[in-house]
Amino acid sequence: MQAQMLEGGFAEAPRDAAIAFRAAMRAMAMPGAIETLTGAAGPAPLSPAASVLLLTLCDPDTPIHLAWAHDTQDVQEWITFHTGAPFVAADQAMFALGSWEALAPHQDYAIGTAEYPDRAATLIVEMPALAAQGACLSGPGIETEAQLTVPDIAFSQVNARLYPLGVDMFLTHGNRVAALPRSTQVR
Amino acid sequence: MTDYNFAYLDEQTKRMIRRAILKGLAVPGYQVPFASREMPMPYGWGTGGVQLSAAVMTPDDTFKVIDQGSDDTTNAVSIRRFFERTAGVAVTEETQEATVIQTRHRIPETPLEAGQILVYQVPIPEPLRFLEPSEVETRKMHSLEEYGLMHVKLYEDISQHGAIATAYAYPVMVRDRYVMDPSPIPKFDNPKLHSPAIQLFGAGREQRIYAVPPFTKVVSLDFEDYPFEASKAEGACALCGADNSYLDEVIMDDAGHRMFVCSDSDFCTTRRARGHVGTEGVPS
Numbered sequence: 224m225q226a227q228m229l230e231g232g233f234a235e236a237p238r239d240a241a242i243a244f245r246a247a248m249r250a251m252a253m254p255g256a257i258e259t260l261t262g263a264a265g266p267a268p269l270s271p272a273a274s275v276l277l278l279t280l281c282d283p284d285t286p287i288h289l290a291w292a293h294d295t296q297d298v299q300e301w302i303t304f305h306t307g308a309p310f311v312a313a314d315q316a317m318f319a320l321g322s323w324e325a326l327a328p329h330q331d332y333a334i335g336t337a338e339y340p341d342r343a344a345t346l347i348v349e350m351p352a353l354a355a356q357g358a359c360l361s362g363p364g365i366e367t368e369a370q371l372t373v374p375d376i377a378f379s380q381v382n383a384r385l386y387p388l389g390v391d392m393f394l395t396h397g398n399r400v401a402a403l404p405r406s407t408q409v410r
Numbered sequence: 411m412t413d414y415n416f417a418y419l420d421e422q423t424k425r426m427i428r429r430a431i432l433k434g435l436a437v438p439g440y441q442v443p444f445a446s447r448e449m450p451m452p453y454g455w456g457t458g459g460v461q462l463s464a465a466v467m468t469p470d471d472t473f474k475v476i477d478q479g480s481d482d483t484t485n486a487v488s489i490r491r492f493f494e495r496t497a498g499v500a501v502t503e504e505t506q507e508a509t510v511i512q513t514r515h516r517i518p519e520t521p522l523e524a525g526q527i528l529v530y531q532v533p534i535p536e537p538l539r540f541l542e543p544s545e546v547e548t549r550k551m552h553s554l555e556e557y558g559l560m561h562v563k564l565y566e567d568i569s570q571h572g573a574i575a576t577a578y579a580y581p582v583m584v585r586d587r588y589v590m591d592p593s594p595i596p597k598f599d600n601p602k603l604h605s606p607a608i609q610l611f612g613a614g615r616e617q618r619i620y621a622v623p624p625f626t627k628v629v630s631l632d633f634e635d636y637p638f639e640a641s642k643a644e645g646a647c648a649l650c651g652a653d654n655s656y657l658d659e660v661i662m663d664d665a666g667h668r669m670f671v672c673s674d675s676d677f678c679t680t681r682r683a684r685g686h687v688g689t690e691g692v693p694s
Contacts (some may be wrong), residue, residue, distance in 0.1 A: 237416035241468045244428050248466065250621040251435045252608045280424050337553035341433040341442045363585055364623035369617045387587055391436040404436035
């Protein structure tokens with residue numbers, strides 16, 4: 224277990240994190256675009272993409288909420304060793320990680336305030352599949368329309384109506400990632 | 411190169427900036443506060459832009475810097491050298507070749523493409539600041555979408571000058587929600603804010619980051635009877651003959667002679683290399 228905790232980090236943090244962030248930024252700037260994240264792999268059930276996102280974005284300043292199957296000692300130790308991020312309840316979290324069902328109740332996460340809409344949680348949703356098909360997306364970052372498998376169309380519609388408040392999501396599957404910011408209209 | 415972390419900043423600072431960029435992209439036009447760092451250059455020389463460039467840069471990037479359209483001013487040259495030394499990235503003066511372009515007060519004439527990133531240096535990020543000095547008040551005005559004051563300012567322009575006299579830093583409405591300062595670009599450039607590129611804005615001294623994702627709806631504020639006009643100096647570039655580019659006025663002598671030249675040096679050079687010659691140009 225000791226060895227597992229120490230392994231799976233970035234080989235060359237500044238370079239790997241820069242390349243990973245560029246992919247994550249492209250995903251967030253262009254909702255529906257599916258990007259590849261490589262360079263890190265945490266213990267199961269963490270997907271490689273979610274592992275890379277955690278190493279790229281989290282540190283002692285970012286409280287994380289681990290949901291159900293992801294809330295294991297292995298995962299906790301790995302995140303603690305590599306990022307130092309504290310673990311908290313859903314309503315305190317800047318980042319939350321888990322499957323869509325495990326992340327429920329979804330209205331518990333911070334959606335920001337009218338004066339500081341940036342103080343909203345980012346959900347990292349581990350998806351059973353991720354492809355450019357399913358729901359129809361439109362909004363900033365999308366020229367006309369985009370297709371993407373989303374976890375919950377009804378939730379995303381409610382979330383978009385809260386704009387400029389609301390949570391932002393990264394959707395991960397294997398080493399692939401897409402994003403669903405609050406500004407995206409889903410139908 | 412080995413004396414510095416990649417792209418100068420430490421990893422925790424870059425993570426903090428990167429998180430702010432993601433929130434900025436999720437709420438286009440909203441100014442995200444961030445903990446701006448001391449950089450090895452004074453505030454007002456592009457520290458906000460430099461911190462954004464450092465946070466988004468990868469070793470494979472090709473970097474371009476322009477200062478009022480020009481690649482060869484002191485500010486542009488020193489920032490380009492800074493990243494050549496601390497990040498080891500390739501640099502270019504050609505807009506089409508660049509993957510990350512840091513800019514002070516211009517958008518390149520050559521249309522940007524998907525995949526390119528345009529980083530703006532911003533002095534005062536708050537479009538309402540000269541109308542309302544209190545940050546507490548302007549923050550409340552943004553939260554309530556209370557932008558009447560900005561329209562009053564444009565109206566006063568019309569009543570005093572007969573037209574909207576604001577020529578640069580012309581306020582825009584982003585995605586029907588936030589009024590945003592596009593940094594002091596000439597209003598000629600405002601239509602280019604609707605772009606396939608990712609646009610990031612950084613204000614170092616004022617500690618704000620904001621963003622416009624590709625194809626985001628950006629509308630320059632105006633009135634039905636006084637529509638927005640992307641104006642520029644009349645005439646054509648004296649060197650390359652372009653009549654569709656933004657022009658700088660250059661005083662030639664004490665007798666008051668002057669000429670107009672493209673502000674975008676790469677655009678002008680490329681045109682001259684293709685054989686375009688203006689009234690005072692020399693065939694290359």
